[in-house]
Amino acid sequence: MVRVRSWQLLKYWRENNMIEKTGFFYMGKEFSMDENKTHDCLHYDSRDLTTHAVCIGMTGSGKTGLCIDLLEEATLNGIPSIIIDPKGDMTNLLLAFPDLLPEDFIPWINDDDARRDGVDVATYTGKIARIWKEGLSTWGIGSDRIRKYKESAEFKIYTPGSKAGYRVSILSSLHAPKLTWTEEEETLREKIRGTVSALLGIINYNTDPIRSKEHILLSNIFEHFWRKGEDLTLETLIGAIGNPPFKKLGVLSLETFFPKNERQKLLLDLNSIIAAPSFENWIEGEPLNIQDFLHNSKGVPQVSIFYTAHLSDNEKIFFTSLLLEEMLTWVRS
Incomplete structure (x- = not known):
């Protein structure tokens, strides 16, 4: 059997100007600064993305565009994605129009742009459709590839704390x-540490797991129930703050370490958040089950975008912490 190395395959694909290759991401074409033109296709070995990566660059240098390209290529290769979108950029992954018809663009066109161009909306969308079609064709991308991308996964936008998209x-x-x-x-x-820190962060409490009495109390409550294999509810958690299922914390009695009148403030602050009508948007929807965000019920890869641009900083940290803790547990289970 002849073994072919990945660099040999890449060389062959470049020489033959080939785009589609399983396991390799098509990143565009090599560009010559001296000649001011593109040359061979550029592929990236997806096996190099099995650990951590970071994308760094100046504002406007193309970081988001590069990451979207990587995610699109991952989708074409049948790889699911879980994406946290704090700025609202990554929803562009859903803007895939296989036929590139003018009417496909109408919902996304700003009427003012057409007015500034001195034409009506229909004419302007036709112009935009042509620009997209001609631009993509210069990179060897046509309707078939766009259609394949769109059909390779189920795309879902989740909006925690809101009804605008899929709820979680x-x-x-x-x-x-x-x-x-x-x-x-x-x-x-x-x-437990991550979950408790997220809960305390949403009510602006100290989240130091060593020095915060609130953190220590809640952590012990979580551990008490979880060691018995019992799920907590918000009601159970708040009730346990008022009447903890233990009498000591460390070597001190509970009342010495964290008197009931002080625990009452924590209880009321947590309850105020939960009692707010808007909090219903946080507790209705799909559970934070990582496996369900990677593949749908039919086993189709899923691109799950968690849009958090509408949240306050505390809310972003709250949700992101919970999601990442769930992901870490899923990885280790």
């Missing part, structure tokens, strides 16, 4: 993970 519920973050304490104690305590 944070309640699953209170459920006892399906991990054993004898083997995964460190992982479980990390999850």
Whole structure:
């Protein structure tokens, strides 16, 4: 059997100007600064993206465009994605029009742009459609490739704390993970620490897991229930703040360490958040089940975009922390 190395394949594809290759992402074409023109196709070996990566560049240098390109290529290769979108850029992944017809662009056209161009909306959308079609064709991208991309995955935009897109519920973050304490104690305590920090952050409390009495109390409540394999609810959690299922924290009695009148403030602050009508948007919707965000019920890869641009900074941190804790638990389970 003849073994062909990846660099040999890349050389062959470049020489033959080939785009589609399983396991390799088409990134465009090599550009010569001296000649001011493009040359061979440029591919990226997806095996180089199995660990961490960071994209750094100046404002407007193309970071978002590059990342969108990588995600589109991953989708074409059947790779699902979970994307956190704090600025609102990544929803552009859904703007895929296989036929590139003018009417496809109408919902996304600003009437003022057409007016400034001195034409009506229909004429302007026709112009935009031509620009897209001609621009993509110069890179070897036609309707078939766009259609394949669109059909390669299910695309969903989740809007935590809002009804604008698909809704997600944070309640699953209170459920006892399906991990054993004898083997995964460190992982479980990390999850508790992250979950408690997120809950305290949303009400502007100190989230130091060592010095914050609130953090220590809530962490012990979580551990008490999770060690027994019992899920927590918001009601159970608030009730346990008022009447904890233990009498000591460390070597001190509970009342010495954290008197009931002080616990009452934490209880009321958490309850105020939960009692707000808008909080319903946080507890209704799909649970934070990572596997369900990667593939739909039919096993089709999913591109799950968590749009958080509408949230306050505290809310962004709150949701992102919960999602990442769920992801970490999923990876280790």
